[in-house]
Structures are given as structure tokens and as C-alpha cells.
Amino acid sequence: MTPNELALWNEGQQHIVDGRLPAAQAAFESLLESNPWLVPARLLLASVFLAQGRVRAGAEQAKFAAFALPDDADTIHRVAQCLVRVGETNAARACLQHPEVARTRNAPALAALAHICQALGLHAPALAMMDRAKALGYDTADFRYFRAIQLQFNGRLAEAEAEMEACLKQGPTYGRASLTLARLHRQREDSNHLDFIRARLASVPTGTEDHAGFEFALYKELEDLGRLDEAWAALQRANAIMHARLGYDPATMPRLVDGLIAQTPPSFLAASDHRLDGPVPIFIVGMPRSGTTLLERILSGHSQVASAGELADFPRQLRWVADQHGHELIDDALVARLSALDYAELGRRYLEQTQWRAEGKAFFVDKLPANYQVAGLIRRALPQARILHMSREPMDVCFSNYRALFGDAFAYSYDLAALANHYRQYRRLMAHWQMAMPGAILDIPYPRLVQDTDAMAREILDFCGLPFEAGCVDTGSNRAAVATLSSVQVREPIHARTLGEWRRYERPLQPLQDLIGDL
Template sequence: MHTQRLWLRAQQHIADGHLDAAASNLQALLQREPRNAQARMLLSSVALGRGQLRQGCAEAIAAAQALPDDAEMIATVAMCLFRVGETVATRQCMQHPEIARTRDAPALARLAHVWQMLGEHAAALALMDRARALGFDNPEFRYFRALQLQFNGRLHEAEREIEACLSQGPTHGRASLTLARLHRQTAERNHLDYIVRQLPRVEQGSEDHAAFEFARYKELEDIGRHDEAWEALQRGNAIMAVRNAHDGALEQRLFARLQQHCTAAFLAERASDTGVAPQPIFILGLPRSGTTLLERLLGKHAAIAVPGELPDFPRQLRWCADAHGASLLDERVLDRLDAIDYAQLGQRYLAQTQWHAGARPQYVDKLPSNYMLAGLIHKALPRAPILHLVRAPLDVCFSNYRALFGDAHNYSYRLDDMAVHYRRYRALMAHWHAAMPGVILDVEYVQLVGDTEGTMRRVLAHCGLPFDVACTESSGAGAPVSTLSSAQVREPIHRRGVDAWRRYATQLEPLRMALADLA
């Protein structure tokens, strides 16, 4: 009864916003019941609410070590562990024997999402198939199963699953957008009539509404109706700009502080080289700059594994700064850059990621936004090669504008914000080059698709690897791909993305003028 009172008091303190008091009650409870996983998870949440990332991680790990035979609880703990950067502990959760025997279909669907977050897309699809066999079915589940089929290269099955999702009744703009992106539409075969019928049914101004407009843009562009396509694209971006306002002033402060702090002298004091293998190869740059294509080409090399986009470096940076948060970088992390143990940062990063390599000596870490952290990456992991994708300003800006990133990359929904952000990105990359000469290899997208062999020879030399002719062809079998390019990069290498903005040269003239002085 005393334990129950402590539990209820803790919940009341949380509801009242008294996190210190809630933590005291939960700690007292755990002295009586140290293997109470539910209390551990609540204490972890309280610690994170107080900004104490390390304590939050420790309590979540303790919960994982006391898991009951409850698939739903296992999924909750595993998701928490992943989101705070405890990737290894997440994988250990996913080995719990209860997962193999459970018949809880909704829990299996949640556990599949954990495998998806870990980049284990075959395992994610297997759990989704188990849930489906147990009778689990709804439009959202169909949509996410379609994504897994797409990520695993089963594009025809993905298309049928999306169609099944859309046939179940409620509007689903994301599913329509995914369907539009699976292949090029034609005047004879497209989904434009369906999209037009759905638009009056959606909540106006919702992300669902925006997704239908992005889908309409894609299909109209495919069939050459460019004026109508541009109008749909503008409508979709306008909705998202209202929903996810870009904080340009905050971005300016963060970029300025980062450059002021990360001087050549600061970056010259690097962690010692431990020689521990396998080692990462970082690919970074603006989103939609060609990072997925380069990753796929590197993945054809016998020495390189390609696990996909890894959030581990920014999360381990936050752990070392003991600064909980969802963004890649914030003021609290910048405040603590001098206090971080960069050797520890490198060691923790490797400990959380090396499993991705399997038996290979190197593995790719492709998180485009890591361009903001390039200097800190080199400071913590001096052996790791860094590859920077460079794409023509208007091509990459337009490619961002026509993507739907949800609540990420909010600069992309307004062309003037896009232009300012691009300038800040270019200035930051120039800063890294000046402060760390020779560390980062710029890889020009136009050269990657135009002279693939010559470019890959330079890339592999920078990575300290011998040339492999297999690295000149992206199509065919390969690792799963979970980015917006997952269908496109399975095609033979092409140049369709070069100068794609010119179809809308008139509409993009203000953007061209804003970037006219940049090559």
C-alpha cells in the first residue's frame, strides 16, 4: 500500500509540474521495488523533463534490465532507449524472448517501428507480417507496412499495399504522396482524379492537406503540366510554412556561435586515435544533395557496410553535454562545448554504432545534417573520413522545396528562408574547410552522376580504400534504403536532377537572384 501511495503521489506531482518532488517519490518507491520497470521509465521521463539526459538514460537502461514478459512494455522501453541514443540497449531489448512468443498484434506493430528506427528493415517487415497474420489491420498500419516493402526494394508490393491503405476510407495524404513517388506517372495512368476527390475531405491546413498538394505537384509534373504543378507545390509549402514556422533568428545565433567557438586551435586538440575498428565514414551535406546515391555506391564496396541515416553522433554529443533535447544542436550544447570529453564522445559513438558494420572494417554514417557538426566529428573521431556532397545551389534548393519533410527542415517551406539557410550552410562549410584543411572531401553531385568512376576513385582514396568497379553502379540489389530517394536510387545513375529547377525558371527567379553570386 505504501508503494502504491508513492506511485500515486509521483503521478500527482508530475501533473502539478513538481518534477523534483515526483523524482523523490519514485526514488523512494524504487528502493522498495528496484525491478519495477514502470517506475524506472517514469523516473527516466522525469529526469529528461528536468534536462538530465544521463540520468534519464541510466533509468531507462535499468528498466530494460528488469523487463516483464509484456510486449507492450518492451516496445515502450525500447523506443525510449533509442530516442535517447542508447542504441545497443535498444537492440538488447529487442532480443527479449517474449517478442518471439507474443500474440499481441498492436505490440508487434510497435516493435516493428523499433526495428525500423534501428535500420533493421527486414526484421521490421517480419514483425509487421506477424501482426497482419494475427488480424491486425488499419490504414496507418498498411501505410507503414508499404514503407517497409519500399525500403526493402519490393516496390510492386509496396504499391499494392498503399492502394489497399487508400481504399480503406479515410484520407491519407502521406500515402498518396508515397504512391506518386514510386514511379513516374503518365497522362494515361495517374492518381490525379483520386487526389482531387480527396482534397475537399481533408482537414484544411493539416499536414494531410499539404501531402495531397505535394502528391498533386509530383503527378502533374510527371505528365508535363508544369504551371498547375507549381501552383500545387506552392499551396503545399504554404500550408507547411504556417504549421512549422522557421526560426531564422535562432538558426543565425547557433551558426554564428558554432563558428566563433570552433576555431582552428579548438579543433586541433583532437581525441587520441585508439585504432579501434571498424571505423565510420561520414557523408553529410544539405538534404537532397545526393547523399543517398553516394551511400549506395559506397555500399557496393566489399569493405563497407551501409546502415543508413544514423542519429548517434548528435545524440552522443548531447549525452556528453548532459543536455536533453530533440534538435541536432541548441544553445545548451553550445554552452558546454569546452566541458565535453571528446575522447569519451568518440568512444561512446563507436560503442553505439560499430555493430552496424557486421564483419566489414568500415561503415557509412549518412546523416546530412551532420554538416553542422563536422568539426566536432573530426575532433572526436580523427580517423573517420568525412565526405561532403555539393550540389548546384538552385538544384539543391529546389529539391528541398519540393520535398515534404514534416516538422524537420522548416527552412524549406519558404523560398526566402531557403535562400538564407543555404547561405548559412555554405558559410559554415567554408569555415570547416578553413579550420580543418584537407579533412573534408567535397564531392560534386554533377561529377558523381557525370563521371562516376573518376569521382568514386577520389572518394575511395580519401577513405583509404582501393578502387572497386562495383562502386560505379547504383542499381540492382543492395542494402535497404529508407530515405525519400529509396525508389530513385535503385535506378541506373542518371542526370535528371541536374538543372531540374529550369522547368520553373520564371517562378524561381527570386531565388536565383538571391543566390546569383554563389556558384
């Protein structure tokens, strides 16, 4: 950079630090007028636009940067990361094809690029990049943990277990690793990690997510051993830690559902007459831990269906069309804009960014459970799409949420009252979608799916416009990657063991049952 360019660079950064975003924008725009190929400045300008809520302007800067990638793996990672953030999936994938990615010996950058692959659902390439980083000598607790997760996603469970053990030797307070290790097997009296977990609980920083992770791990292993009173106490401690860390505003979800219902009457949700070429998306929605992964495995066993995993593409394209950046799937400000959006453009952009995932097949599965919040908008934008709603018994699904460590993804799940409130609002919104667009969503009761799988699978495939194939219900033979909390369980043959699991804790869960009521 010239002295003048360096001055503008420093000026723009200082404006960001001081919160003067319009001034920062002006400084970086001036810098880029004289040096248009300065990728770091493009990225900072993109971040300034996003901080102002301007998704489209931020995306344009990130795409411009992608045309000027240097032979530097760290920069390629930063550009790809920004592109993923703004929903420019195709441009992010193109970054991964840069020649420098194939030849770099920058192990930390390879590990970071593997995370981009993971975010795009490219689990085999993610693991391959991690293996390259490992061969170059890269070895940290974080890296071991995430490589173990990728091994698990790719079905290599024995290697995942060994890698998780290695992570815990390097990172003595890595609670998530201990929890993942506990989930890989059913623990036995002669083979468990209780002593290890308790030793770590004595040293882990109090109130951290690692602290919660060890308590969740302790709960899981004690439950496996039938020590239910101790298990429940550990589960309560784990959730109390996360609830204290994240908090939860109980007014948020009722207000959001009120807004969605008000903005999307039947007349608004009437099927659009536009039709879009390309593969047909099958959306799977519902509460987390409701059986959505099992449903995805059944569908992906069909010869005409590709599994794309949990995609954030529809919410990201929704925000692009609204030109409103945000971190939630949908929020009050976005709801207020719904009547002004171009839904044909939303559908076009969604397919443009996702159809590669179909791998030449006629259908692909987009399984993001929380998309139930935008089911009506999916219908408006993609009239040809199929929407499947996975429905599980209230206490089963709520207890399954309460026993899971979601990080900061679902803050409602760490408190029984907040959980009940969220569940009631979820049911209220799903009832609205069913009333406002009858026949557009197929409800799939989890008990029927696991107890009468053949009949339910036929009904599902018929709704999607697909012929029945017997291989669909043989989920134990499905070798595709699975990137969810259920990645171990869904590799087993279909079973009904999880029905009514909450009853082991019926007495302490009575307050939750009272709050849910007769839904």
C-alpha cells in the same frame, strides 16, 4: 504494489501533470527504493530526468528497466523506445532479443516494435515483425502505410504500391500515402491518380499535414504530365500549408552558425591524438536532397564497407557527453558547452554504440546529412573517421528541398526566403570547417558524381583509404535496403536527369535565385 507504493505512484504522476518535476522525481525514487524492479516507475523517472535535461540520469533508469523486462511486449516496446531516445542502441537491441518478442501474439505491440527496428535501421526485421502483425489480423490505415514504407525500403516496390493503395482505401485523408504512391512511378495520361487526389482534397481537413500531402502529390503527378503551371500552383499551396503549421524563426540558424564558428577555431579543431579501435566510420554530410543517398550506395557497393543508413548516434552521444537533453541535432545551449566536453569519451561512446553496424567489415557509412552542423566535432571525437561532403548546385538542391514533404524535420524548407537563408548559413558553416581543418573533409560535387562517376568514385575511395572496385558504380545492382526519400530513384542506374530540374520553374523561382545570390 502495496498501498504505500500505490500512493507514491499516484503522487508522482500528479506532480508530473502539475509540472513539479523535482517532487515527481522524489516520489518515484522513494517508490523504487521499496520496489526496485517496477519498470513503469523506472520509465516515468527516466522521463522526469529527461524533462529536466538530464540525459545520463534518464539513460541509467532506462538501462535499469531493460534488466527487469517482464513478459509483456508493450512494456518491452516502451523500454526500447526510451533507450533509443537516449542513444543506448545496444541496450535497445537487447530488448528486441527478449523471448517474449519472438512468441508474442500482441499484434499492435509487434507493429510498435517494428518501428523500433526501423529506428535502428533494421529494415528486414522491421518488415518481418509487420508481417507477423498482419498474419495476426492487424489492419489499420497507419499500419498499412508503414508496412508499405518498409516494403519500399526493402526494394519490394510492387507490393509497396498495393499496400499503399489499401491504406488509402482505409484512410481516406491519408495524404502521405497518396504522395508516396505518386513517387513510385512516373505518372501518365492514361494512368494517374489526379481524380482520386482532387476528391480527397475536397474532404481532407484544411491546414493539416494530410492536406499538404495531397497537394504535394498533386504537384508531383501534374509535373509528370507536363502541366507545369498547375503543378507549381499545387506546390506553392503545399508549402504554404506546412509553413503555416510549423513557422520558422529566420534568426535561429545564423545565431547557431555564429556560435559554432566562435567556439571552434582552428586551434580547437586540431586533430586529436587519441585513436580508437574498431571499424572506421565514413560520415556523409550535406544538405538534404543533395545526393547523399547515391553516394552511400556507391560506397556500400564496396566489399570492405557496410551501410548503416541515417544514424542519429553521433548527435545522441554528443548530448550524452554534454548531459544535455534536447530535440534538435544541436542548439545554442549545447554550443555553449562545446569547450568543456570530453571528445575522446564522445568518440568511444559513439563507436561502442555503432560498431555492430559494420558487420565485421573495416568501414561503415553513417549518412545523416544534417551532421554537417557538427563536422568539426566529429573530427575532434573520431580523428580516424572520414568525412564526405555532398555538394549540389544551389538552385538544384534548394528546389529539391522545396518540393519535398519532410514533415516537421526541416521547417526552413517550406518557404523560399527561409530556404535561401538556411542555404546561405549552411554554406557559411561548411566554409568555416574547410578553413579551420583543411583536408579533413572531401567535397564531392553532385554533377561530377553523376557525369564522371568512375573518376569521382576513385577519388572518394582513395580519400577513404580504400582500393577501387568496379562494382561500386553499379548502384542498380545494389540490393541493400534504402530508407530515404530517394529509395526508388537510387535503385536505377546512375543518371544525370536531375541536373537543372529547377529550370522548369525558372520564372517563379527567380526570387529564390535572387536571395541565394552568387554562392
